[in-house]
Amino acid sequence: MSGFTNHPDQDFGVRIHDALGDAELRESFHGAMTFLRDRRRAQFPDPEALETLRDSGAAIRDRALAQLPDLLEQLEDRCRHNGIQVHWAETAEDANRIITGLIRAVNGKRIVKGKSMATEEIGLNTALEAAGFTCLESDMGEYIVQQAHETPSHIIMPAIHRNKASIARQFAEQIPDTPYTEDVDELIGTGRRVLRRAFAEADVGISGVNFAVAETGTLCLVENEGNGRMSTTVPDTHIAVMGLEKVIEKLADLPDLMRLLPKSATGQAITTYVNMISGPRRDDESDGPRQVHLVLLDNGRSRIYADRQLRATLRCIRCGACMNHCPVYERLGGHAYGTVYPGPIGQVVMPQLFGLDHAGKLTQACSLNGACGEVCPVRIPLPDLIRRLRHEGVSTDPASPVRGHGRQRRFSEALIWRVWCFIHTRPPLYRLVTRVATRARHWLPPLPRAWTRHRAPLQPADRSFQEMMRHREDRRS
Amino acid sequence: MPGYCMNSPAIQRVYLFGTCLIDVFHPAAGLASVQLLEREGIEVVFPEEQTCCGQPPYNSGYDEEARAVARQVVRRFSESIPVIVPSGSCAGMLRQHYPSLLADGPLADAARDLAARTYELHEFLHRVLQVRWQDHGDPVKIVMHTSCSARREMGVREDGLALLRQLEGVEVCEPESAETCCGFGGTFAVKMSEISAAMATDKCRAVQATGADQLLSSDCGCLLNIDGMLRKQGAHLPAEHLAEFLWKRTGGDTP
Amino acid sequence: MKPRDRILSRLRHGRAASPAAPYPAPQAQATADSAPDIDAMVTALQAAHAEVFRMDESAWPDHLASLAEQRAWQQWWVGRDEVASTWQAHGSAPSVTVFEDWERQKSTLFESAPIGLSLAQGGIADTGTLIVESGSAVPRTLSLVPPVHVVVVRENSLFPDMATAMVHYSRHGMPTNLIFISGPSKTADIQQTMAYGAHGPRELIVYLCR
CATH class of the missing domain: 3.40.50 (Rossmann fold)
Structure with missing residues (x-):
């Protein structure tokens, strides 16, 4: 079973090898990614308008980040005023402790959860299990994945690695009175039936937050299924968990972000539901939660925030477009990364959260082709950040802001670049080396096997370009 | 700019x-x-x-x-x-x-x-120069691979294609998923060789599926990668740098 | 220091240590003070798999009665809004349950409430969105739990786009629960195949009234 780990670098090579060898997996991801890319493209027919909108998205998120501590205080103040109780968690453990405490305080027994990457990040389900609670995932994809004891392989479509036949088998085996069927409507109907009962009986609902509006103390949650509405409306207690970077300044910032998020994520103009929660039920209202809690999660974000360039990481609105367009993600799928956030954004977030000593190798799984940066709706310069983290990974600068910096440095590689640099900053020496390489091209040792296993050996030309140019000059003069 | x-x-x-x-x-x-x-x-x-x-x-x-x-x-x-x-x-x-x-x-x-x-x-x-060229070669079908940096960092995909389209006898096509990286990525090809090879394999397949007589690119890294794999597979699809092809087609003597 | 203060102090310190100019905002596009595009609303709702009927406000009860007859819709659940009283006064439905006591009626709602009928407080034309505010008249779950949701919305309550809607709520304050609904509940979580009625209504019927 695939799972998240705090040491994604460990066995990364093995996971890569396994993923690449799994034809069914490759087929699933190729189909799904092509589908999502085509849908996104259809939503942004005017390239110029898209660029302006991305400018706006980047500016809105950056403006919020520039005022981050102030907006968090304002958000807390407005939420309290609205009757939402605010909790601050420095680490994943703190967040889990707070949430477990809240559930105990209301004597919660049956817990349902809407889709939330923040709760995946803190490993909430495991923590709740350890505390004696079971928490049922209610997003269809998450439900499928949870039932199979797997982890999501994509941040928007958690069960994207599964085909309908395998889901049909799972349902038939694990849900009583369920015949095998590959009819998607029927499969969803089965999920609906099971989860409906859970919603009706739930006393605690847990959700994530897409945006929190400081101006009004409002938690926004976008979704298509209605499980977000269920989780935040039916149980008596609603606990929302949010990375502290998700705050925005005002309601007027929402429209442009909403024009970017669903289109970038799944190629929808708008999600079926946009929930805007500004408090528990009022006395004159007949339903809705009696308590609403907001858990603000730091978990390393304040450290990311402290670096001018890396701060852009926190603009992320978790749309998943970067992974949908990443040729590496498409071929590996989400599980190979071993991280909650896979793909390009994961390669940037995870090394910063876990440290370059545990997750620095992730940054190597990137050809710097730039497809992710090109589609990011808030213009996170993902390739630049990946390159920066590679640098921090081998950096010997003690002032490096990233945890575990320098821990990816290998003596042999450092030496290679030292020698490389020595040659390439001395043109006469460089010319000598290229002269030898071209003249002795038939006797050169074969290139790394990593290259020649799949490709014919590289063969230098018989004369270098510089040599040709010199001859040309000589002939002319 | x-x-x-x-x-x-x-x-x-x-x-x-x-x-x-x-x-x-x-x-x-x-x-x-x-x-x-x-x-x-x-x-x-x-x-x-x-x-x-x-x-x-x-x-x-x-x-x-x-x-x-x-x-x-x-x-x-x-x-x-x-x-x-x-x-x-x-x-x-x-x-x-x-x-x-x-x-x-x-x-x-x-x-x-x-x-x-x-x-x-x-x-x-x-x-800038807005060159206008006459084609001097025999009819040929080429497949053009634009590198990711040419496409994204430099925004010059159209320029290479536009020059090729001036040549009457040249049928120009792009492979399916042309915008997808060929898997070169410099040291990536060696450090993450399995992923790189998987990407290159798909690119080679797409390039060959066009039925073109020749592969062109304006980036040597991609050329070494794609051509290297095609040759290893024994495929007969000669690869050339775009500049070299353009020079020959427009009457330049063989360099 | 409390966790809150430690977090805030880290952020303030981080900001002071490496100040950065925020990404420049693009030039604000002139916001057209345009009227809501009703046709766009209809198109967007239909594209999202909702059924839309446009008529004078006086006409919807008769229309809905004949639709109900065709589809054998009998058990109606309503709140205490205007639409509920109009529908009850119309008298065509065999059974109308007023949903007013959540604790008592909750399990029945989940188990055997086939159709919910309510008034949407507004809408957003360009995205085909209905706006449902929480309040004393209608429980939130009425528009969520029954498999069919019939909703009446007045054309004069529509905003042209989300930006104007946000200006409105910024000025007048937010209800405790504000929901934008843009179609029936759906999911594509199984092999990218769209299925309707994931957890909320399978069918959304919209009466756009003049």
Whole structure:
């Protein structure tokens, strides 16, 4: 079973090898990614308008980040005023402790959860299990994945690695009175039936937050299924968990972000539901939660925030477009990364959260082709950040802001670049080396096997370009 | 973006930055680049004191080594004339990355100035010189692979294609999923060789599926990668640098 | 120091140590003070798999009665809004349950409430969105739990786009629960195949009234 780990670098090579060898997996991801890319493209027919909108998205998120501590205080103040109780968690453990405490305080027994990457990040389900609670995932994809004891392989479509036949088998085996069927409507109907009962009986609902509006103390949650509405409306207690970077300044910032998020994520103009929660039920209202809690999660974000360039990481609105367009993600799928956030954004977030000593190798799984940066709706310069983290990974600068910096440095590689640099900053020496390489091209040792296993050996030309140019000059003069 | 106007009469001289891959593996493409420019009446200055743009260590995180090489390029190409680079990725290094790489040193202004006058070869031929060509070759179908840096960092995909479309006898096509990386990525091809090979395999399949007679690209890295795999597979699809192809088709003597 | 203060102090310190100019905002596009595009609303709702009927406000009860007859819809659940009283006064439905006591009626709602009928407080034309505010008249779950949701919305309550809607709520304050609904509940979580009625209504019927 695939799972998240705090040491994604460990066995990364093995996971890569396994993923690449799994034809069914490759087929699933190729189909799904092509589908999502085509849908996104259809939503942004005017390239110029898209660029302006991305400018706006980047500016809105950056403006919020520039005022981050102030907006968090304002958000807390407005939420309290609205009757939402605010909790601050420095680490994943703190967040889990707070949430477990809240559930105990209301004597919660049956817990349902809407889709939330923040709760995946803190490993909430495991923590709740350890505390004696079971928490049922209610997003269809998450439900499928949870039932199979797997982890999501994509941040928007958690069960994207599964085909309908395998889901049909799972349902038939694990849900009583369920015949095998590959009819998607029927499969969803089965999920609906099971989860409906859970919603009706739930006393605690847990959700994530897409945006929190400081101006009004409002938690926004976008979704298509209605499980977000269920989780935040039916149980008596609603606990929302949010990375502290998700705050925005005002309601007027929402429209442009909403024009970017669903289109970038799944190629929808708008999600079926946009929930805007500004408090528990009022006395004159007949339903809705009696308590609403907001858990603000730091978990390393304040450290990311402290670096001018890396701060852009926190603009992320978790749309998943970067992974949908990443040729590496498409071929590996989400599980190979071993991280909650896979793909390009994961390669940037995870090394910063876990440290370059545990997750620095992730940054190597990137050809710097730039497809992710090109589609990011808030213009996170993902390739630049990946390159920066590679640098921090081998950096010997003690002032490096990233945890575990320098821990990816290998003596042999450092030496290679030292020698490389020595040659390439001395043109006469460089010319000598290229002269030898071209003249002795038939006797050169074969290139790394990593290259020649799949490709014919590289063969230098018989004369270098510089040599040709010199001859040309000589002939002319 | 570079500051030269279209067809600017002021341009009489340009630098050529040859790139290390062309220097060692595709010298004919370098020569073709010079000849294409000279035919338009441009004097090509080729400083002998050039090696590489510094991209390999830069992309590996070895910024100090990259910076040392970048400083050398900025100093050697200091005259205020365009710098022409027959490679999207090296041009991208000069234009997009030198300014930030050298931002904190004495060469900051010079790096910005160099970036502003750096052009990818085909961008320069098409947009600035606005060349018009006659085709002299036999009918041929080619498949064009635009590198990711040419496409995204430099935004010059259209330029290469537009030049090819001027050639009557050349049927131009792009592979399916043309915008997808071929898997080269410099040291990525060695460090993450399995992923790289999986990507290259798909690219080779797409390139072959076009039924083209020849593969072209304006980036040597991609060419070495795709062509290397095609040759290993025993496929018969000759690969050539775009500049070399253009020079031959438009009446240049075989370099 | 409390966690809150430690977090805030880290952020303030981080900001002071490496200040950065925020990404520049693009030039604000002139916001057209345009009227809501009703046709766009209809198109967007239909594209999202909703059924839309446009008519004078006086006409919807008769229309809905004949639709109900065709589809054999009998058990109606309503709140205490205007639409509920109009529908009850119309008298065509065999059974109308007023949903007013959540604790008592909750399990029945989940188990055997086939159709919910309510008034939407507004809408957003360009995205085909209905706006449902929480309040004393209608429980939130009425528009969520029954498999069919019939909703009446007045054309004069529509905003042209989300930006104007946000200006409104910024000025007048937010209800405790504000929901934008843009179609029936759906999911594509199984092999990218769209299925309707994931957890909320399978069918959304909209009466756009003049």
